[in-house]
Amino acid sequence: GIKQRVEILKALFRNAELLILDEPTSVLTPQETEVLFKTLRELKKHGKTIIFISHKLKEVKEIADKVTVMRDGKVVATKDAKDLTEHDIAYLMVGREISFERIPPPKKVGEPLLTVRNLSYINEENIEVLKNISFEVRAGEILGVAGVEGNGQTELVEILTGLREATSGEILIKGENILGLSPREIRERKVSHIPEDRMKNGVADKATIEENFIVDRYYKSPFSKGVRLNWNYIQDYSSKLIKDFNILASSSKATISSLSGGNIQKVVVARELSSNPMVLIADQPTRGIDVGSEELVHNLLTKVRDEGSAVFLVSADLDEVLKLSTRIVVIYNGEIVARFNKVDGLTGKDLGPYMLGIKREE
Structure with a gap:
């Protein structure tokens, strides 16, 4: 929270009239977010323009006067925040209904x-x-x-x-x-692991989707036969994971670097859960x-x-x-x-x- 305020002060010291904040609350507690929003409202009163980029829809509703929604690299709507609900914004973002409800508790907890x-x-x-x-x-x-x-x-x-x-x-x-x-x-x-930094510990970005799917299992049957990899099986296996996890890619032979961040994360999740x-x-x-x-x-x-x-x-x-x-x-x-x-x-x-x-x- 203190670091965020220091960055804002640095921008104001340079007499910035436009502040662009990209996910500014991602590492803040609710209490620190309240302090940040109070600061932003004061800046607005003094005539500053603020672009607030966030995936936290509740905060967008709280702080924004106008909301612009982008999907697939294009602007799909710009509306007054007061005219939108969180569900409206989510629907505009993905084109379908999204649930924000807390998931039901487990029916059975074991050892x-x-x-x-x-x-x-x-x-x-x-x-x-x-x-x-x-x-x-x-x-x-x-x-x-x-x-x-x-x-x-x-x-x-x-x-x-x-x-x-x-x-x-x-x-x-x-x-x-x-x-x-x-x-x-x-x-x-x-034990499976979805890492904090997908590019550092989750994938090899120059390798193909297929190669990333089998990185932890290439030496096991049926992914290999003796010292040779079973590429026919690997391709079929990878194509099924791409379909099951809704990964947008030209083929299983596409490199990781050609995918969006969300689809790279799906590759990691697919590999870890398929084990x-x-x-x-x-x-x-x-x-x-x-x-x-x-x-x-x-x-x-x-x-x-x-x-x-x-x-x-x-x-x-x-x-x-x-x-x-x-x-x-x-x-x-x-x-x-x-x-x-x-x-x-x-x-x-x-x-x-x-x-x-x-x-x-x-």
Whole structure:
């Protein structure tokens, strides 16, 4: 929140008459967003023009005087904000109805599939980034992690997936400690990972869709026969995933770099979910994608949950955490500072003081 205000002050110091804000609230708590909006309204009173770009429709409705909606690179509507509802805006964005309702709770929750005990991590600068983190995720539930970015979430996910070594603690997958195992060994235990940065850790952008689909399974039958890849099967398999996950591409042989951000994310989600995971670690699963693709990902995460997987969801989007989670934990400064086992009626404003470190459970 402070960094956002510093950026606005820098622009004003240069006597800017036009401010273009691109997803300015993506890392802010509800309380910090209120402060930002108060500042923007003051700027408007002083004659400044503000272009506010956001996928958070509730905030668009709250702050904007006029709303312009783009779809497929074209402007499809410009209307007064007071004449539009959130559902109207979503419909204009994707051309169909979108549900914003909280998903129903799971019908059955089973045994713990992912258990973390007293996990700590001290980085190379001798800073304790994670401090005695403990939680469990059971079969058939989604555990959501709420928190301002930069409070240890990235390091936690990297440790869970074998990309970083913990300093101490335990991580159990169905009772087996996986600390020290490689990413491939962890994946062999039916753990899938939708990474925070799809371009850095999710895909090889110069490779084809087919190659990205099989990157974690190319050495298994029926994707290979002995030392040779079974390209006929791979092509049929990839074409089915493209159809099932509604990926817009010229063919399965198209390179990742030729796809839009939303379709690249669908490639990652398709690969991770098609492995039939027992545990799914979903880190910012809908970052940078349109509301239509977002709804698809939400439905898929719910389907995985209902099929008995344990889903560990990390998201900077509080609305997403509140919509999908069976239970919620809040992380601040590398510690879990609050746990909410009942999410009915819970709001972003309830979570905000914990995310800012103002409150914590004793």
